[in-house]
Amino acid sequence: MSTINIEVDGQTLEANPGQMLIEVTDQAGIHIPRFCYHPKLSIAANCRMCLVDVEKAPKPLPACATPVNDGMVVRTQSERARSAQNGTMEFLLINHPLDCPICDQGGECPLQDQSIEYGANASRYHENKRQVKNDDIGPLIATWMTRCIQCTRCVRFSEEIAGVMELGMVGRGEHSMIKTHPDGEATPDQVGAALCSSVNSEVSGNVIELCPVGALTARPSKYAARVWEMQNHAQISPHDCVGANLNVQTLRGEIIRAMVRENHQVNGYWLADRDRYGYESVYADTRLKRPMIKDQSGWREVGWETALRHAAAGLNTVKQRDGATKMGALANPSRTVEELFLLQKLMRVLGSDNVDHRLRQDDFRDDLLAPLYPGSELEIIQFESLDRVLLLGSNIRKEQPLLGVALRQAAVNNAASISAINMLDYDFHFPLANTHIVSPGDMVTSLANVAVAVSGITGVSLDADIQKRATDTNAQEQAIAASLLSGDAKNKAIIMGASALNHFEASALSAISAWICEQIGAKLVKLPEANSAGAWLAGCVPHRAEHGKEVAKTGLNAKAMLAKPLSAYLLYDLEPGLDASRSGEALSSLETADFVVQCAAFVSDEAMNYADVLLPIAHYTENSGTYINCEGRVQASRAAADPFGEARPGWKVLRVLGNYLELEGFDYIDLADVQDDYVLGDEQIVSQSGASVNDSPVKIDSKAIYRYVETPMYRLDASLRHAAALQQTMDTPTPAVGLNEKTLVGLGLAAGAEVSVRQGEIELKLLLELDNRLPDNQAFIPAGYAETSSLSGYEPITLEAG
Amino acid sequence: MRRGGEWFRDLGVKNSGGTKLFSVSGHVEKPGNFEVPMGMPFKELLEMAGGVWKGRKLKAVIPGGSSVPVVPAETMLEANMDYDGLSEIGSAIGAGSVIVMDETTCMVSVLERLTYFYHEESCGQCTPCREGTGWLYRIVKRINNGTGTLEDLDTLLDVANRIEGHTICALGDAAAWPVQSFLKHYRHEFEAKIPALNPPD
Numbered sequence A: 001m002s003t004i005n006i007e008v009d010g011q012t013l014e015a016n017p018g019q020m021l022i023e024v025t026d027q028a029g030i031h032i033p034r035f036c037y038h039p040k041l042s043i044a045a046n047c048r049m050c051l052v053d054v055e056k057a058p059k060p061l062p063a064c065a066t067p068v069n070d071g072m073v074v075r076t077q078s079e080r081a082r083s084a085q086n087g088t089m090e091f092l093l094i095n096h097p098l099d100c101p102i103c104d105q106g107g108e109c110p111l112q113d114q115s116i117e118y119g120a121n122a123s124r125y126h127e128n129k130r131q132v133k134n135d136d137i138g139p140l141i142a143t144w145m146t147r148c149i150q151c152t153r154c155v156r157f158s159e160e161i162a163g164v165m166e167l168g169m170v171g172r173g174e175h176s177m178i179k180t181h182p183d184g185e186a187t188p189d190q191v192g193a194a195l196c197s198s199v200n201s202e203v204s205g206n207v208i209e210l211c212p213v214g215a216l217t218a219r220p221s222k223y224a225a226r227v228w229e230m231q232n233h234a235q236i237s238p239h240d241c242v243g244a245n246l247n248v249q250t251l252r253g254e255i256i257r258a259m260v261r262e263n264h265q266v267n268g269y270w271l272a273d274r275d276r277y278g279y280e281s282v283y284a285d286t287r288l289k290r291p292m293i294k295d296q297s298g299w300r301e302v303g304w305e306t307a308l309r310h311a312a313a314g315l316n317t318v319k320q321r322d323g324a325t326k327m328g329a330l331a332n333p334s335r336t337v338e339e340l341f342l343l344q345k346l347m348r349v350l351g352s353d354n355v356d357h358r359l360r361q362d363d364f365r366d367d368l369l370a371p372l373y374p375g376s377e378l379e380i381i382q383f384e385s386l387d388r389v390l391l392l393g394s395n396i397r398k399e400q401p402l403l404g405v406a407l408r409q410a411a412v413n414n415a416a417s418i419s420a421i422n423m424l425d426y427d428f429h430f431p432l433a434n435t436h437i438v439s440p441g442d443m444v445t446s447l448a449n450v451a452v453a454v455s456g457i458t459g460v461s462l463d464a465d466i467q468k469r470a471t472d473t474n475a476q477e478q479a480i481a482a483s484l485l486s487g488d489a490k491n492k493a494i495i496m497g498a499s500a501l502n503h504f505e506a507s508a509l510s511a512i513s514a515w516i517c518e519q520i521g522a523k524l525v526k527l528p529e530a531n532s533a534g535a536w537l538a539g540c541v542p543h544r545a546e547h548g549k550e551v552a553k554t555g556l557n558a559k560a561m562l563a564k565p566l567s568a569y570l571l572y573d574l575e576p577g578l579d580a581s582r583s584g585e586a587l588s589s590l591e592t593a594d595f596v597v598q599c600a601a602f603v604s605d606e607a608m609n610y611a612d613v614l615l616p617i618a619h620y621t622e623n624s625g626t627y628i629n630c631e632g633r634v635q636a637s638r639a640a641a642d643p644f645g646e647a648r649p650g651w652k653v654l655r656v657l658g659n660y661l662e663l664e665g666f667d668y669i670d671l672a673d674v675q676d677d678y679v680l681g682d683e684q685i686v687s688q689s690g691a692s693v694n695d696s697p698v699k700i701d702s703k704a705i706y707r708y709v710e711t712p713m714y715r716l717d718a719s720l721r722h723a724a725a726l727q728q729t730m731d732t733p734t735p736a737v738g739l740n741e742k743t744l745v746g747l748g749l750a751a752g753a754e755v756s757v758r759q760g761e762i763e764l765k766l767l768l769e770l771d772n773r774l775p776d777n778q779a780f781i782p783a784g785y786a787e788t789s790s791l792s793g794y795e796p797i798t799l800e801a802g
Numbered sequence B: 001m002r003r004g005g006e007w008f009r010d011l012g013v014k015n016s017g018g019t020k021l022f023s024v025s026g027h028v029e030k031p032g033n034f035e036v037p038m039g040m041p042f043k044e045l046l047e048m049a050g051g052v053w054k055g056r057k058l059k060a061v062i063p064g065g066s067s068v069p070v071v072p073a074e075t076m077l078e079a080n081m082d083y084d085g086l087s088e089i090g091s092a093i094g095a096g097s098v099i100v101m102d103e104t105t106c107m108v109s110v111l112e113r114l115t116y117f118y119h120e121e122s123c124g125q126c127t128p129c130r131e132g133t134g135w136l137y138r139i140v141k142r143i144n145n146g147t148g149t150l151e152d153l154d155t156l157l158d159v160a161n162r163i164e165g166h167t168i169c170a171l172g173d174a175a176a177w178p179v180q181s182f183l184k185h186y187r188h189e190f191e192a193k194i195p196a197l198n199p200p201d
Ligand code: SF4
Pocket: A096, A097, A098, A099, A100, A101, A103, A104, A105, A106, A107, A109, A110, A111, A112, A147, A212, A213, A214, A215
């Protein structure tokens, strides 16, 4: 496409035909005031702040909605332009409260800033100002709707990016106002829930930054600080494998709030709510403030030295008595590479390869064949250009909200044909071409059937192992294969989400996916939890040390470590009762163990039962270190504040524990020393197609009711579970048992009543709910709650009334 | 149809072919809709509507619906009802809704009514119209109530000028034009309602 020239304020600028004037002037650094325009949202041209003087036009034109054409002459500062801009500013201010002194937006307010340049110093408006009632729209966003300037950015964001109809403009003229959808749902503890519904999108917090005034602001940090008093700290969100960039802001050393840090390779302009509000747990009442040890008289707080001495002595005793292989270390995958590296090093120098971070994984059979780390062959920026996608066991919208947003863009702008084979019929914000909901026991068969169909369409001969797992390909499976192969689509992917990677036959799913990808020219995208890529590369797996280095003898994986009790455990920022999918087993093993050291940021109820030493470590926001996202991007995060109480950065705790254990190679002076011990590059993912389809399928009893398990997005790790506002959202439901209608009727049970759930010896009572997203005979009982922690994994259960 | 387009066009005048439906309302004896050839002198149209009611004198006419500029009687009585004819006298044919006002009409009250209409009709999408129409109405209302100030007149005109040409749709212009024309032709009536200009003796 050939470029054209336009003239702006006497300067000649090159532009692409069809570009909007404001894009061209933005690129050239010529400032045009604006409120409603945003590069990622549709053009509304409603604020009229960007009016400029275009030669030959009968009236001033909005720069955001005026396409450039060759030879166009524009003046942004002429009498006509300035008078239009000043006029708009005056109109915006007449009904605006101008209560900047009590407004949370003050200091970072585009209205305030631009009124200094374009506003008059006194108002000519002598009438009464408009008042707009505030609504309670949920725990994350504070409203002050009188300040709204009706720019509709929040509305356009919700519809176009978040993909939900949650905010809209109602009324006309001066009476128009932003409201939540009257038919939406209200969070359980919303005040005045009857009057309005809440904003429930998993990326809702972005409207706070889009809103150019103080109408929508961050609720948890309301009135806590002025923006100019705060310092920014560049951090990486640890909650998913995207690694969103953010600024954590502090006031006199105290963490107040988090805002996006734009990175157009990763998160663009957006953050997920989990990234934005996860910081809140940093000052939760439940923070572990001082080291504690348990002796005959119970728990007591002690100094660091006593605690570390106690921990080292306990571990040494077990080592001498039972051998190092009777000890194991388990880590939270959302911690930094440095911590995970030191943890595995400590274990391995002690003499044990029992180290892992995969507490929700069930199938480890392809460990030795696996690439350096599970990740995405696709870069994050390429998600938006996908055109054929198969989601396999993935609720991408809630698991990696920003990838969900990107995939939605692919669906909306690129007409991507997206199919899903899932075990729960998730509520996606994009249309699905094919939705195939199967029970966990049928996942491998379904995928193998798709492979059969692919082989049928392409004529490629089918892998014999895959053939063995296939049955009769049904219409849906055929349609999925046809969709993946339709047209001359170039950008294809199979995306494996949490429930595929944690499936009891994950290795088979992975191998069949790899085979299909190869045949259809698609990329295989594995989206593991948090900093899993970092954990693999740090060697926090039993079969490989850092950088995939071979180990003499593979240690026990997380499942094995917890299935039968070891003598000693070192838990790193974990509550296995909530973090392991086989949580019941985990708790009983931990309780049986002789000695348990827990490094934690929070006091944990379960640890009070099984632990012997508690070592307080920094919250992730107080931690410096490295994260590696699913595309292998290495990103550094800087501590935003000093650790709370007597907590210490995790790497220091591990280093000193290494010293107390008198281990070699724990003499690091600072974090850079640790990093030198383990040099990181931009890690390239190696081919994922090595694994073979295991031919000893897991037997499922087709008549039994199975407990289907997933962990809700804000229950995934301790730092989220203690983040107050996130816990009040719709994404943190009260744990219950979900059954579809047919299963419910078949069992003669009624939704809304209490049922007793039995799994082996374990019995517990939960409320029964109708959940038609499930296939037959599946009872959805979430993990991540103390109420359900005695259950373990995907196992048969019985349900009885009462 | 039978007689062809040319015949129809020739019923009217140059640049305004054919006939036009005028809806004459206000202070006339027989308000109603009249289909007449384009270019008919206003006087004749007024006669068809039975003339100004109660034998009163004509004061002003809004010839094309509430959004077009108001025209004083003297000018209007000489004008022809077609595109060019009305644009020559600074107004427009608009929708052909002719509003006739007799000599007893208070022009401030009329403008209050008109600005109220636009204030209510604004959709609220864009800033100048959403905020400006309410402002116009409130100033006019205040003047009409006898609590206006001299500055109000300048502000009123300036606000109208700042709406005109700055909005997404034509409703903003429509709200501005009557204000501009009423102040142009009847400023004295507005001034007469401003206490500062009319001290009690
Ligand atoms: S939104 Fe901006 S201009 Fe309005 S009160 Fe708040 S800081 Fe002031």
